[in-house]
Amino acid sequence: MSLYLRVSESAEAGRLASLRAEWTELFDAAGQPTPFLSWEWLFTFWRAFGQRRDVRILEARGRTGRLEGLLVLQGRRPALGPRRWSLLGNGLAGADALDVLARPGAEPQVRSAIASHLLRTLPEWDALDLEDLPAGSPTVEALTRALAPHGVEVEVAPRFTCPGFALRGGFAEHLRRIARRETYGRRCRWLARQPGFRIEVATSVGEMAEAMEDFLRLHRLRWAPEGGSYGIPPGRVEEFHRAVAPLLAARGFMRLYRLFVQGRSVAAVYGLELGGRFYYYQSGMDPAWSPRSPGMVLTGRTVEDAYARGLGYYDFLRGTEAYKRDWADGGQETVALRLRSPGLRAEALQAAEGAFRAARDVARRVAPERIWLALRRARRNLGLGAMGAFEGR
Incomplete structure (x- = not known):
């Protein structure tokens, strides 16, 4: 009818x-x-x-x-x-x-x-x-x-092109398919031995203001050597994310990951989750730590977490950067x-x-x-x- x-x-x-x-x-x-x-x-x-x-x-x-x-x-x-x-x-x-x-x-x-x-x-x-x-x-x-x-x-x-992958099997199986798995393992082990190493995930409204401010700081640091971020430039776009994050958190959509070493966050991932799908929206990192690849380690933790939470798809969203291709085996347009x-x-x-x-x-x-x-x-x-x-x- x-x-x-x-x-x-x-x-x-x-x-x-x-x-x-x-x-x-x-x-x-x-x-x-x-x-x-x-x-x-x-x-x-x-x-x-x-x-x-x-x-x-x-x-x-x-x-x-x-x-x-x-x-x-x-x-x-x-x-x-x-x-x-x-x-x-x-x-x-x-x-x-x-x-x-x-x-x-x-x-x-x-x-x-x-x-x-x-x-x-x-x-x-x-x-x-x-x-x-x-x-x-x-x-x-x-x-x-x-x-x-x-x-x-x-x-x-x-x-x-939006790289991504369907989650099948488990994280260990996925890791075996990654070309840089040995590098990833070494970086994980080295960072885990550092004083104050931990990974936190902010999801609630009460956590969001501080976590988003920290993420924006790391995002600015990551892009400062290249003249600034095109994705989240300072000013109105940052203000948009400060305003939208608590609203999304109230709906259960926000997952903001941060990696801490020596009492300070050095990498962050701004993620969204809905309907069994994780969206990797943006990231940030302190360039002083880039030789130790905290961004790679934290991205891997978001993938591991997606498997542990029983999600069905991991979406890196637009862009075919190398770090996305490390983990993705497909994608959408x-x-x-x-x-x-x-x-x-x-x-x-x-x-x-x-x-x-x-x-x-x-x-x-x-x-x-x-x-x-x-x-x-x-x-x-x-x-x-x-x-x-x-x-x-």
Whole structure:
């Protein structure tokens, strides 16, 4: 039997706060969504970065009024120029596998209803950039099927590789498959002999402020020799994590690991856990200890802990750094779905994007790597300024 759904749209940012209970009920019912689709993550993201942007909240409801699906977009509606929207959560905080949030059993109907709504409102937008969708997401097919016959140009582009592995057997068996297992063993034994060696895991709201501050200190130390972190730069992005960590901890999603030696933490891992899945979000380390590889040891402990806790999958999220490849034997991909409505403004946007990509490719060929990284950081800082100031409420 088909499910009747009606999609309503709100542009009121206050609606995000009032949806908390229904959003949380839908999220909990939805099986295994990522923590990046939780109310805690996305509402805090909006408070941190969205104050100078518009919001579009698409709610799919059944005849009884129950919330069956949700899609939240952010963007601007300028008087001139293209009207461009993206997924709330895209950008500065590095969230992977964003998507439509839908109740189990209603997923096809929810996506179809949202696609129909986007078609009805086609005159109101020029570009939809839905980045970091899971590869193979049914959202891609649903929106393409609904919009492409009406002149909307569709592009699906690869985004990130997210290394990971299914947990099978036990940690000892996994360790035998690791190329650097002997180095890992030596580092573990050496650190374990040092005065004050211990590993702590912060999970509760009460622990989170101190543990997050310590993690941020180590993260800054790790990236200072390279000009600063691109993942969690000081300022608004750090403030976002200070605000979201206790909210996630209250839901049981936070696992912040720290390795201590000689009375001081020297490595940390910022992890999230949900639905039998561990997400390795970020890390930090005191470079003075790098010859002893505390980061490798602590990562190994998170893997060992995931086996001990009976989890099913370990997700390193975006990036194919060597330390992730040490442990992972597979992974998943994310994609960007880019939709361009027919019309002059969309065509102008497409031409501008083509020119930017061409200039970027030239810059990559002629600029030394250090200059290219500096340009990326400058662009990131401009993005931070445009996204607006953090406002605690």
